[in-house]
Structure formats: structure tokens, C-alpha cells
Amino acid sequence: MIFSRIIKSILGIFPIIIFLILWELMARMHLISGKFFLPPFSMVVSEFYNLTASGVLGKSFISSLSRVLIGFSLGTIAGIIFGILTGWYYLLDRTLSPIISLVYPIPALGWLPLLMLWLGIGEILPITIIFICSFFPILYNTSTGIKTVDKNYIKVARSLGASDKEILTSIVIPLALPNIFTGLKLESGMAWRVIIAAEMVAIPTGIGALMMRAESLMRIDIIIVCLIILAIMCFLFERFFIFLEMIFTGKWR
Amino acid sequence: MPDIELKNISNYICKNINLKIWDKELFVLLGSNGAGKSTLLNIVAGLIDYQGTVFFGKEKIDKLGVKNRKIGYLFQDLHLFPHLDVFSNIAYSLKIEKKLINEIKSRVEELLEMLRIESLANRYPKQLSGGEKQRVALARALAFNPEVLLLDEPLNKIDLQSSKYFRIELKQIQKKLGITTIYVTHSLKEAEEVADRIAIMHKGYIEQIGKPEEIFFSPMNENVSEFIGRPNILCCDNRINLGNGIAKVDCQGLSVVIPDDNKKVNKIALLPQDIYISEVLPPGPNINRFKGNIIDLNISNETTRIKVKVGSIILLSELPYHLFKRMNLQKGKQVFLIFKLKNIKCLS
Numbered sequence: 001m002i003f004s005r006i007i008k009s010i011l012g013i014f015p016i017i018i019f020l021i022l023w024e025l026m027a028r029m030h031l032i033s034g035k036f037f038l039p040p041f042s043m044v045v046s047e048f049y050n051l052t053a054s055g056v057l058g059k060s061f062i063s064s065l066s067r068v069l070i071g072f073s074l075g076t077i078a079g080i081i082f083g084i085l086t087g088w089y090y091l092l093d094r095t096l097s098p099i100i101s102l103v104y105p106i107p108a109l110g111w112l113p114l115l116m117l118w119l120g121i122g123e124i125l126p127i128t129i130i131f132i133c134s135f136f137p138i139l140y141n142t143s144t145g146i147k148t149v150d151k152n153y154i155k156v157a158r159s160l161g162a163s164d165k166e167i168l169t170s171i172v173i174p175l176a177l178p179n180i181f182t183g184l185k186l187e188s189g190m191a192w193r194v195i196i197a198a199e200m201v202a203i204p205t206g207i208g209a210l211m212m213r214a215e216s217l218m219r220i221d222i223i224i225v226c227l228i229i230l231a232i233m234c235f236l237f238e239r240f241f242i243f244l245e246m247i248f249t250g251k252w253r
Numbered sequence: 254m255p256d257i258e259l260k261n262i263s264n265y266i267c268k269n270i271n272l273k274i275w276d277k278e279l280f281v282l283l284g285s286n287g288a289g290k291s292t293l294l295n296i297v298a299g300l301i302d303y304q305g306t307v308f309f310g311k312e313k314i315d316k317l318g319v320k321n322r323k324i325g326y327l328f329q330d331l332h333l334f335p336h337l338d339v340f341s342n343i344a345y346s347l348k349i350e351k352k353l354i355n356e357i358k359s360r361v362e363e364l365l366e367m368l369r370i371e372s373l374a375n376r377y378p379k380q381l382s383g384g385e386k387q388r389v390a391l392a393r394a395l396a397f398n399p400e401v402l403l404l405d406e407p408l409n410k411i412d413l414q415s416s417k418y419f420r421i422e423l424k425q426i427q428k429k430l431g432i433t434t435i436y437v438t439h440s441l442k443e444a445e446e447v448a449d450r451i452a453i454m455h456k457g458y459i460e461q462i463g464k465p466e467e468i469f470f471s472p473m474n475e476n477v478s479e480f481i482g483r484p485n486i487l488c489c490d491n492r493i494n495l496g497n498g499i500a501k502v503d504c505q506g507l508s509v510v511i512p513d514d515n516k517k518v519n520k521i522a523l524l525p526q527d528i529y530i531s532e533v534l535p536p537g538p539n540i541n542r543f544k545g546n547i548i549d550l551n552i553s554n555e556t557t558r559i560k561v562k563v564g565s566i567i568l569l570s571e572l573p574y575h576l577f578k579r580m581n582l583q584k585g586k587q588v589f590l591i592f593k594l595k596n597i598k599c600l601s
Contacts, residue, residue, distance in 0.1 A: 155332075159326040160345055161320045162320075251338075252377045253335075
């Protein structure tokens with residue numbers, strides 16, 4: 001069992017190692033040149049070290065991370081609460097769903113010009129963007145999860161003496177968890193993609209802003225460092241929610 | 254435990270149902286799909302709207318919600334909560350009642366032991382077999398000591414063999430707890446085995462209520478007779494014990510050998526599918542073999558019903574269509590009927 005897990009892990013890492021070796025070789029042999037200049041992987045690692053040692057990367061990373069954590073947490077909490085309410089209370093759903101249906105399709109970055117005018121360029125702006133980016137999809141997934149719980153479980157719980165509130169908390173919400181986690185997994189990665197884009201366009205600090213500065217200096221190695229950090233953070237956030245999902249639903253699903 | 258009385262109960266399926274179920278009785282609602290059995294169960298549970306009055310004992314309970322009717326309900330598809338393990342599924346109603354942890358633990362352990370599922374306490378529903386789920390669902394329905402137990406086709410999700418044992422056990426548990434029980438099924442055999450009394454339902458109406466043998470030997474109308482399989486019913490007397498667990502009786506001119514349990518036999522009944530038909534005299538001892546003439550054939554896609562006149566009586570036999578096609582049976586033809594001895598039902 002453990003042996004097969006190790007084999008699986010090695011098989012998962014193996015293509016990445018091959019890719020990095022090929023990248024290193026192609027860059028060193030100047031197989032890609034001109035405007036597609038690609039620095040070797042070792043140069044990217046070295047630049048990662050320099051940026052970290054100088055504190056530039058850490059500062060930018062902390063800025064982006066704190067924005068994502070605050071915006072995503074607030075968006076998640078609000079999305080789950082509103083999702084539960086709209087999924088459970090029919091009238092509330094009927095009242096809010098036209099508004100949600102209109103606002104939900106607007107991409108989070110579409111709000112940026114408006115929010116820049118309303119909120120100005122400050123910490124509130126990226127947090128609000130992340131909030132919007134997380135809130136609607138999580139609300140939608142939670143609401144759908146609540147609505148699609150098999151009504152027979154509700155009937156059974158009612159026959160066992162449970163009140164509406166007890167049914168909601170002990171049956172419906174736990175059974176909606178898989179849907180809620182689907183939203184969280186998708187949107188945690190999306191929050192990182194959106195913050196980077198927002199920082200590139202409108203906010204002078206953070207990983208996105210660092211990328212834009214690197215672009216103006218034609219420092220492709222720095223851009224690649226930032227992209228790798230973005231990829232790793234998307235991956236880690238998604239893994240975190242997969243882990244939580246396993247804890248909360250793994251036993252019974 | 255209360256008697257249950259339904260007075261003039263109607264809704265979109267049930268039509269003017271009047272019914273009294275006695276304290277501690279296991280009452281079976283029997284009928285084909287769509288007859289209104291489960292709907293009637295839901296009415297008793299207070300899960301759907303209806304006109305009329307339901308009494309538990311002398312108390313009208315129409316205004317009580319399902320929560321206050323003290324009903325244990327075993328639903329057809331069980332619906333064990335998938336996110337709760339067996340222990341928590343059974344404990345659910347007790348937690349809702351805010352019982353103390355020790356009380357919950359001891360009650361759940363008592364039920365686990367009663368239903369012989371102690372080893373399953375920590376498993377989740379997805380890890381259980383059909384029969385195990387059935388037991389857990391029953392334990393869950395019984396956990397809060399309900400006054401009435403409603404069972405909606407409790408055996409339809411398990412294999413025949415398990416179902417046979419479980420219904421014996423179910424009956425024992427019901428008698429042990431002395432809980433008034435309404436049991437819904439479409440299986441006559443199941444009903445006969447568990448019921449104290451049976452109500453036959455057809456298209457929302459109750460057609461007949463009686464003990465299993467009353468239903469089988471004295472169907473009140475065509476609908477009941479058709480549902481129970483149109484048994485051939487013969488009046489009998491002059492029982493002679495032949496030893497070896499068999500006896501001979503005279504049934505309206507036929508000398509029939511029957512399983513013997515040392516009781517006087519007034520009637521025998523035999524379902525059409527339990528009367529074989531042969532074009533030639535079958536080999537073997539001349540027991541329960543009768544010569545007659547076909548007087549009518551009713552051919553359908555799956556079965557063929559053949560009316561045969563034997564002496565002064567008319568017997569109905571049934572053949573699968575593929576067997577009928579192989580034979581050359583037609584009106585007026587002489588045939589031999591063979592009664593399946595072990596399937597002869599006797600009314601003492």
C-alpha cells in the first residue's frame with residue numbers, strides 16, 4: 001500500500017523533472033532565442049533566491065497572500081451564508097435570484113474600473129475584487145447544494161422529530177458540503193488568478209505588480225518566478241480544500 | 254400503544270377510507286402499485302394533506318404534525334443519512350429529543366443488539382449491504398420508542414432469502430415490543446406471513462379487510478380475487494388421515510390429498526399456477542390427478558388461463574404462454590389436471 005503510494009508520487013513528479021531538465025537544456029543550447037528568450041531554469045531558481053534574499057519577493061507575496069486570504073475568506077463566509085439562506089428559503093431565493101443571475105456573469109475584473117473610482121487605489125480595492133470573485137460562485141454552489149439535497153432525507157428527519165432548523169443544520173448543510181467544496185476548490189485558484197490580474201492592472205504592490213515591473217525591465221526570469229509562485233499557490237489552495245473535503249466528507253461519500 | 258382509527262379519509266388518491274387497527278396489531282395494507290397504500294401510510298404519519306379524521310386511541314391527531322404523532326416510519330427507500338455512521342443514524346431522533354449522552358448510548362446499544370448489528374455501529378451507510386441497511390433503518394425508526402410503527406415495503410430492497418428471515422424477525426420484534434404496526438406491501442405471500450389482519454387496497458379504496466385466510470378463502474369481490482391470484486376454492490369434508498403428514502378429503506366430488514396438520518378442513522384453495530395441466534395421463538401414483546374437459550381459454554402474452562370442467566366443478570389452471578404454445582389445447586379437449594400437493598392451502 002505504502003509502496004504503491006510512493007510509486008504513484010514518483011510517477012507524478014517524474015514528468016515535472018523531465019520538463020525542467022528539457023527546459024534547462026533547451027535554454028542552455030539556445031534552441032529558443034530572439035524575442036522568445038527563455039532563461040534556463042537554474043537562472044530562474046537563482047533569481048528566486050535573489051528576490052527572496054532582498055525581501056522583494058517576500059513583501060510582494062505577503063501583499064498578494066493577505067489580499068487573497070482576507071477577500072476570499074470574507075467572500076466565502078458571505079457566499080456560504082447567503083447560499084444557505086437562498087437554498088433553504090424559497091421566497092428569499094425567488095427575491096434574490098434575479099439580481100444574482102444578473103450580477104453573477106460579470107467577471108470580477110469587470111468591476112475594477114468602477115471600484116477604482118468608488119474605492120480608490122488602496123488595500124480595500126483588491127480585497128473587494130477577490131470578495132466579488134469568490135462570493136457569487138460560492139453562493140451559487142452552496143445554494144444549489146442545499147436545493148438538491150434529496151427531499152426524502154428531509155422527510156425522514158421530520159418523521160424522526162427534527163424541526164426545520166435541526167434539519168437544516170444536521171442534514172441539509174452536511175449533505176450540501178460536496179457542492180460547497182466544489183465551489184471552494186474552483187474559486188480558491190480563481191482568487192489567485194484574479195488578484196494577480198488586478199495587481200497587474202491597477203495596484204502597485206503584490207506579485208502582479210512585480211510581474212509588471214519585471215516586464216518593463218524585460219526580466220523574463222522574474223516573470224517566470226512570479227508565474228511559478230502563482231501556479232504553486234493555486235495548486236496549494238486547491239489541495240487545501242481537497243484535504244478539508246476529505247476530512248469532512250471522505251468517510252461517507 | 255393506541256388503536257388507530259381512520260374515519261372517512263380521502264385525498265387525491267385515497268377514497269373514503271374507514272379502518273380500525275387494533276392495539277399491538279400488525280396490520281398489512283396490501284395492493285398493487287398505485288393502489289394508495291403508501292399514501293395512506295403518509296396520511297397516518299401526517300406527512301400529506303387529507304380530509305377526514307385520524308384517531309390514535311380516542312385522540313384526534315389531524316392537527317398534529319408528524320413530529321408529535323410519535324410514529325416510527327421505515328420508508329421504502331430507507332434513506333439512511335449518508336453522512337452519519339450507523340450509531341449516529343440510530344441516535345438521530347434521541348439527539349433531537351436532547352436525551353443525555355448516556356441514555357442515547359444505552360438505547361442505541363440496546364437496538365444494535367436487538368437487531369443483531371452491533372458490529373456495524375461505526376460503519377457508514379455506503380459500507381452496508383441491503384439487509385444491513387434495512388436493520389439500521391428499523392433501529393432508527395424504533396429508537397425514540399414510537400407508539401405506532403409504519404413500514405413501507407420494508408423488504409423490497411433485499412434478496413428473497415434475507416427477506417424471508419427478516420420478515421420472521423420483524424414479526425417477532427413487533428410482538429415483543431407490542432407496537433401497533435401498519436405494514437405496506439404488494440406481496441401476498443409476505444402479507445400472509447406477517448399479518449394479523451390484511452386490508453386489500455385497489456385504486457384508493459379498501460376492498461376487503463380480514464385475517465389472511467379470510468381474504469384468501471373468501472375474496473369479497475373480483476378485484477380482491479384477481480389480486481390474490483384467483484384461487485380455486487373447494488369446500489371439503491370427510492377428512493381421512495393417511496399418515497406421513499397427509500390426509501384425504503372430499504372436495505365437491507373430488508378426492509383430494511392434502512398436507513395434514515390434524516385439523517378439520519372446511520375448504521381448500523389452490524392458485525391456478527399450482528394446477529398443472531397435461532394432455533396425457535401423467536405417470537406416477539393416481540393422487541391429485543383429475544380428468545376434465547377444457548371449457549374456456551384466456552390467452553395473454555405471458556400466461557394462459559384455462560378453465561377445465563372436472564365432474565360438476567370448474568377449475569382454473571394457468572400456464573406460462575411459452576408452455577401453452579407447445580401444447581395443443583383447445584376448447585372441448587380432454588386434459589388431466591395435477592394439483593401441487595405442497596401448495597394446497599387448507600382452511601380449518
